[in-house]
Amino acid sequence: MITTERLRLRPLTEADTDWWVRLHADAEVNRFVGGYTREQAAARLHAIEQQWTQRGHGLCAVELRSTGEAIGRSGLNWWEEFGETEIGWTLASPYWGRGYATEAARAVLDWGFGPLGLKQITAMIHPDNTASAAVARRLGFTFLREDTVIGRPCVVHALTRDDAAFR
Template identity: 75%
Template structure:
């Protein structure tokens, strides 16, 4: 089941069946530098939480696949952070697919979905310090800096976007 499709991408809900892929994605030191690495057990637990969000909230993180080949190249979607009382748009791609516009394309589709289909009033993007690529994606999408915070003991900048800002930033 695909939740979102674009010209180049398909996004489908992640599940515990994606555990081995999740571990491989995060094992790359350049990817893990900002989002951490996972053991198989940690990945299965995280994916179980994502499955629960799909069941309880009707949204969650998705696997990002290329429409032409079906190759899974990353993850993107919406994640509810109870401790922040916020829904975050997140995106992470395998390094081999950086610099091709896929993160912006996937994140824009996720934002369309969140604002238009789920009627969310605001969406955040939590970006770890030094992650210049994700900061550039957030700016292209219209996000603005909201606050400094931390997640799992790591400092990050929280960016925010509302429905009007999203509409204004559309190409």
């Protein structure tokens, strides 16, 4: 579990299926990362649990420390097809613009570059998601390439451990 001043991040499990479906049903969230049926969500969360077991990291629920309410997700995801570890952040739209994404992502980067010893982390962001691109810039990420992930276009940004040390 990772904690920050306002947030707690805990590993996602299949028990989060209904919440995952609700998060991705938010129209503002859905336009950037897509929606899930209950079956798709359960399969995705099962894969996340396997990644935690196999790689020692994965995606986390982002909860408010003050209430325990889950407001989004963040964490690290290994993409076999790219040979890259990606950081992700997705918050329910009522929580946008409050600095939670930056706070969660900064804690995940510290974990990835610190105890996990990763040398580079990427961020795959939909080209129209200007808010997430701004978070990436704030964290020190720079453009790496344009690509496609899960059938959606994305702009891939990268941050190395050496560059992160200067942020």
